Amino acid sequence: MLNTLSGRFLVLTIIFVMLAEVLIFVPSVARFREDYLLSRLERAQIASLALLADDMISPDLEEELLRNAEVFNVVLRRDEARQLILSAPMPQSIGATFDLRDASAFALIRDAMTRIVDPEPQVIRVIGDPVRKAGLLIEITMETSGLRRAMIDYGLRILLLSALISVVTAMLLFLAVQRFLVRPIKGMVRQVQTYAADPEDARRIIQPKSSLRELRQAEDALAKMQSQLTSALKQKERLAQLGGAVAKISHDLRNMLTSAQLFTDRIELSEDPGVKRLAPKLVNSITRAVHLCESTLAFGRVEEPAPRLERVCLADLVSDVIDSERLSVGDHDLSFAEDIPADFHLRADSEQLYRVIFNLVRNARQAIIRSGAPGEISVAASEDEEQWIVRVSDTGPGLPPKAQEFLFTPFQGGVSKGGTGLGLVISQELVRGHGGQLRLRQTGADGTVFEICLPKGDLNALTVPQRDKAAP
Structure with a gap:
């Protein structure tokens, strides 16, 4: 039950209500103690008035008056004179004195908590104002065992009532949460599960109907998302x-x-x-x-094989590409340049890398020939600690804005008339299969530069586990 929203809400409600009741309990017990002591002062005052009315009161009647007032003696100060009105033997000496005339709330709470915690009986002196201003003050001595028992009984009643209130409140809130929150959420979950079973069925899209604003917003967002997903x-x-x-x-x-x-x-x-x-x-x-x-x-062809990585001499591979392209130049003034050290090796699938570089060089050759101006195509290579970089640059007219915008978008990024724009898309997919990137570094009236970036690994390892290639 604790792993459900309603169960946790029930437990938290009980805890918070009990916490609130405890915060009420402390000042309530302090007030009960104050009322208890004031009632003893009032009883003692009434007993003293009986004695003042008749000085010849018998010792037995005096003892009965003190017993009914639950005090040992009564001192009444009238007209600046302190007078012992009633007295009886005390079992022990006075342990503490409490003046209720100007006691602060903090002092009352402190004294009440101290009395509950301390189980040892004690004789205390209590000072207060007489009822109806029948003197300057009244002072009594009393034993604390009865006071502590009364305070504990009162506290237990308060705690029992608090527990009952918290349980009833928690149950009501539990039912309310079940009705207005948990049930709608479960309904949304069932809708999602039903939709997930067949997301192409438009009849399974959730129909927003919650009356709660927050849940209605969630249902609207879910319905919009499901509609878009179904259409997609x-x-x-x-x-x-x-x-x-x-x-x-x-x-x-x-x-x-x-x-x-x-x-x-x-x-x-x-x-x-x-x-x-x-x-x-x-x-x-x-x-x-x-x-x-x-x-x-x-x-x-979605079954394009994963690259078979091996040690490749880049200079030999680029030389084969350029030799092949020179045959297509004809009489046009176009030159080729290679800036690749003879011992420059990298790890790649030689066949796929050949296709990528060939596609970039062929595109550059076609762009220069279409422009009618002389030009140069250069292939260079460099490396750092993390990757090998192959740059294919030309002095052609640059890529038009539309070709730049849809550079790697199939059937939209073509430059030549009748072109499909698939060459760069396929090349990019092949480079991604190596874990690298194919990117346009720059383009403009001065020419275009493409970069092939391949991540480094252990060059001595001729092959590595092949990855599944995602469909283009």
């Missing part, structure tokens, strides 16, 4: 179905376009002037279509 899941399912359809269409279309590309190779051999003029455009259109299909299929 439905959209995700539609996109997955659409992606599967696009992959199938792209696969078949690529095969058809590949066949068409073979026919265009023969068309280019025609001597007809019109055919010679239109054939290059046809070849370029078919080539772009084939590239689009291949990029879409590559992006849709």
Whole structure:
């Protein structure tokens, strides 16, 4: 029960009510003691008035008066004269004197607590004002055992009543919390559990109906979140179905376009002037279509293998990339530069790293050729204590604003006409598979710089446990 909200609330209510009653108990007992002593002063005064009315009172009657007043003697001061009115033998000497005429609340509480704690009986002197100003003061001596018993009985009654009040109050609050708080919260929990069983079913979205403002706000927020999640899941399912359809269409279309590309190779051999003029455009259109299909299929392959990490000589890998790209330059004034030490090694999947660097160099080459201006592409490498850094920079025209905004967004970050923007997306995924980052360092009229940052590890370990790669 203590691990429930209502159970803890019940226990805390009992504790707090009892604490409040204890705070009331202390001054109540002090007030009871004061009233008890004042009543003894009043009884003693009445007994003394009987004696003053008849000086010839018998010793037996005097003893009875003192016994009824529960005192040993009575001293009454009238007209500045102190007079012993009634007296009886005392079992022991006076142990303490208490003046009730100007006692402070703190003194009354202190004396009351001291009397309850001290079990030893004691004879005390009590001084107070006579009733109806029948003298200057009245003074009595009395034994404290009766006073202590009366105080304990009164305190036990107070504590018993406090316990009863606290239990009844706690039960009422428990029922109120169950009705107005716990029950609505349990209802929300059941709604969440029901929705979690099938979040794509819009009928399971919670319907806000609580009359409590705070719970109504929580239900409204939950309903909004569930509605957004249901819509997102439905959209995700539609996109997955659409992606599967696009992959199938792209696969078949690529095969058809590949066949068409073979026919265009023969068309280019025609001597007809019109055919010679239109054939290059046809070849370029078919080539772009084939590239689009291949990029879409590559992006849709969620089973991209995890990187097989090994010791890679970066200089050899970059040299292969640049040698391949030089064949595509043609007559354009474009040069390549390598700033990589011959003994520069890093840990990576050589095939995947080749694809990343090749994609960056190819993009730079295409941008420079489209600009029509001469340019240079440079690949450099450096390292620090934590990572290896490979920089691919060019002197091209820079990336347009739209390409920068959607740089790593599929089908939106393309720069060239007919491009898909998948090259950088796939490259980024490959670098992330290595635990690294692919980022645009700078771009502008002076050129563009991309950085590949790969984390360091034990270079002597040729392979490491492979990670599962998330679907792009």
